[in-house]
Amino acid sequence: MKKYLLTAGALLLWSGTALAGGADTVTMPANTYKAIMDRLDALQKRVDMLEEGGKTAPAPAPAAVSREEFDKLNGDISNIYDTLDVVETKTLKDRINWGAEVRTRVDNYKLSDLGPNDTQIKYVNGAPTLSPMSGDEDDDNNWTNRFRLNMDAQINPTLSFHGRMTVYKNWGDSDYTTTALYNDMNRAHRPETSGVKLDRAYVDWVPDFAVPIALTVGRHPSTEGPPLEYKENRQRQSTYPALLFDAENDGIVATLGLERYTGLKNSGWRLAYGKGYHSDDDDSSSFSFFDDANAGDTNMYATFLESEIPGLKNSLVVLSYAQMTDLPSSFLGKDSPISVGDMDLYGIHMQASNFLDSRFDIFASWAADRTDANGNFVDYSTLFGRPTYMGLLSDGTEDRSGSSIFAGVRYTIPFTPLHDPKIGFEYNHGSKYWMSMTMASTEMFNKLATRGDAYELYYIQPVNENLFFRIGYTFIEYDYTGSGSHLGQPVETDAELENYYLLMDVRF
Amino acid sequence: MKWRIVCCMALATALSTSAVYADGGALFRQKCGSCHQKGGQAPPVNPADKAAVVWQKFFDRNRHATDISGVITADELKSVIEYLKQFAADSDRPETAAIPK
Known part of the structure; x- marks a missing residue:
């Protein structure tokens, strides 16, 4: 040209x-x-x-390759394909991603001001026996190890799996079932049962429907819910607010996403069904999987409505309602449990992370319970040596109402040399007839079930992204006995519990 | 009576589905196994050697080392590929010994 x-x-x-x-x-x-x-x-x-355009013109065609060069290139490409086959096959076979958590914790408990109403039931030679508690009781230097093996898999674009197996033990745990030759020092090196503690195992199915719906089926994530992620220094762990429900649970949860309909960020509506207690005939029948005719099941039906609080980023509000039917009378000895009645739980939970960019994470929860006793009770008069009839939060004839509040704050200290440590405070108060489903509490004394006042102050020291320490102090003033139990009439107590603890968490 | 009919239909469907893979398996052992065998012209091969999508890509890219068009028809190859994918390494029943190694 x-x-x-x-x-x-x-x-x-x-x-x-x-x-x-x-x-x-x-x-x-x-x-x-x-x-x-x-x-x-x-x-x-x-x-x-x-001329300017010519400078960027396509390079001249390469010279023709020889037959030897072509064969070599062809061979190289085949080798690359073969290698890719192996790698891709290996990748597709790696269906489960694994993660782990190791927690070592030391607690120093002290129970004080125990009175005549503070009793516990112990097993002596296999029989339930009343064990009075009075004065003070200490349990210093109580060390535990907790190991969690976490699993998850994206099975296909609409189906995912999540699981967790847990070992949680006292250091050197050896009780009356052990012998001099078989105890905690060789437990993992001797044959025993096939039991493994299954914490979670569930699938999330998000079908490609016209409406945004998800089904969660299995032993689902129902422990350590909001706001416990602040103290645990991790992401949200459960669907349910911790004050209402913090227990391992098998069930089905249907979630309908509402964001596209309401415009409220992260809004959703959940319907849940699960079983709390199920008793079968494994103690007395060849058909151990048959239902125990007397006990019935504790079925749970619940619904939750949640959303981000409008205008407040990184926030959450959850409205909850749950009903538990046929709560069982007892698990003591060979008593065959019977239903003592039903219970409703309802509440509201609100929280906001980094509230108004202040570095404060804040939360407040309120929850209430209402029982519907069916008149049944178990007579423990002989055991207690006085008339003692254990029905649902009463002698079985009264319906009860209770409530609890739970509030707290966590502050992230902007101090880079110490990796921005955190300091937090929690308070909860439960009334005389407060009853929560918080049996899986990370504190062994089920703090959120307290019928009285509980205070906790803690400090979190991160070391790196996988390792952090937490030191804390908990003080509980009990007003009534039986915190965390739905059986029997609560009576007044002056008992107090103090605990100093230190824990180390490693997650990877 | 209805449930019996439903059961029969379900069974028939299951059996017909199995038959497809059974044909693919027989073809695989017969056609592929004629060369891919211990001491044969080519090393033994089995469905579990590759994942399902890898098998599909292998044939889509026409990567078989030799021309097999004279040994197996297109329809037969399709059945074999379905069989390979059904029992591939990432399936719930990986087949490792259709052709002994």
């Missing part, structure tokens, strides 16, 4: 010269001259442009 343009320009000049009859000087009208020069300028610009 360039050649043609140059030739055209030259011809243009030559033609002008020829028209002049070969004389040295060409005479032409000024406007003609100007037109020729303009034309030349335009052609020159076109040439410059083409």
Whole structure:
């Protein structure tokens, strides 16, 4: 192209010269001259442009390869494909991602001001026996190890699996079932049962429906719910607010996403069904999987409505209602449990992380319970040595109402040399007839079930993204006995519990 | 009576589905196994050697080392591929010994 343009320009000049009859000087009208020069300028610009474009023109075609080179390249590509086959197959076979948590914790408990109403039932030679408690009781230097093996898998685009197996033990745990030859020092090196503690195992199915719905089926995530993630220094762990429900549970949960309908961020509606207690005939029948005819099951039906609080980022509000039917009378000895009645639980929970960019995480929960006793009770008069009839939060004839509040704050200290440690405070108060489903509490004394006042102050020291320490102090003033139990009439107590603890968490 | 009919239909469906893979398996052992065998022209091969999508890509890219068009028809190859995918390494029943190693 360039050649043609140059030739055209030259011809243009030559033609002008020829028209002049070969004389040295060409005479032409000024406007003609100007037109020729303009034309030349335009052609020159076109040439410059083409030359510039030529610099980025495609490279010349490679020289033809020899047969040997082609075979070698072909072989190399085949080898790469074979290697990719192995890698891709290996990747597709790695269906489960594994994670682990190790927690070592030391507690120093002290129970004080125990009175005549503070009793516990112990097993002596296999029989339930009343064991009075009075004065003070200490349990210093109580060390525990907790190991969790976490699993998850994206089975296919609509189906995922999550699981957790847990070992949680006292250091050197050896009780009356052990012998001198078989105890905690060789427990993992001697054959015993096939039991493994299954904490969670559930699938999330998010079908490609017109409405945003998800089904969670199995032993689902029902422990350490909001706001316990602040103290545990991790992401939200459960669907349910901790004050209402913090227990391992098998069930089915249907979640309907509401964000597209309400415009409220992270809003959803949950319906849940599960079983709290199920008793079968494994103590007395060849058909151990048959239901115990007397006990019935504790079925749980619940619904939860949750959303981010409008205008408050990283926040959460949850409205909850749950009903538990046929709560059992007892698990003591060989008593065959009977139903003592039903119970409703309802509440509201609110929390906000980094509230208004203040580095404060805050939360407040309120919950209440209402029982519907069916008149049944178990007579423990002989055991207690006085008339003692254990029905649902009463002698079986009264319906009860209780409530609890739970509030707290955590502050992230902006101090980079110490990796931004955190300090937090929690308070909860439960009334005389407060009853929660918080049996899986991370504190062994079920703090949120307290019928009285509980205070906790803690400090979290991160070391790196996998390791942190927590030190804390808990003080509980019990007003009534039986915290965490739905059986029997609560009576007044002056008991107090103090606990200093230190724990180390490693997660990876 | 209805439930018997439903059961029979379900059984028939299950059996017909199995038959497809049984044919694929027989074809695999017969056609592929003629060369891919211990001491044969090619090393033994089994469905569990690759994941299902890897098998599919293998044939989509026409990566078999030799031309097999004279040994197996297109329809037969399709059945074999379905069999390989059904019992592939990432299936719930990986087949490792259809052709002994």
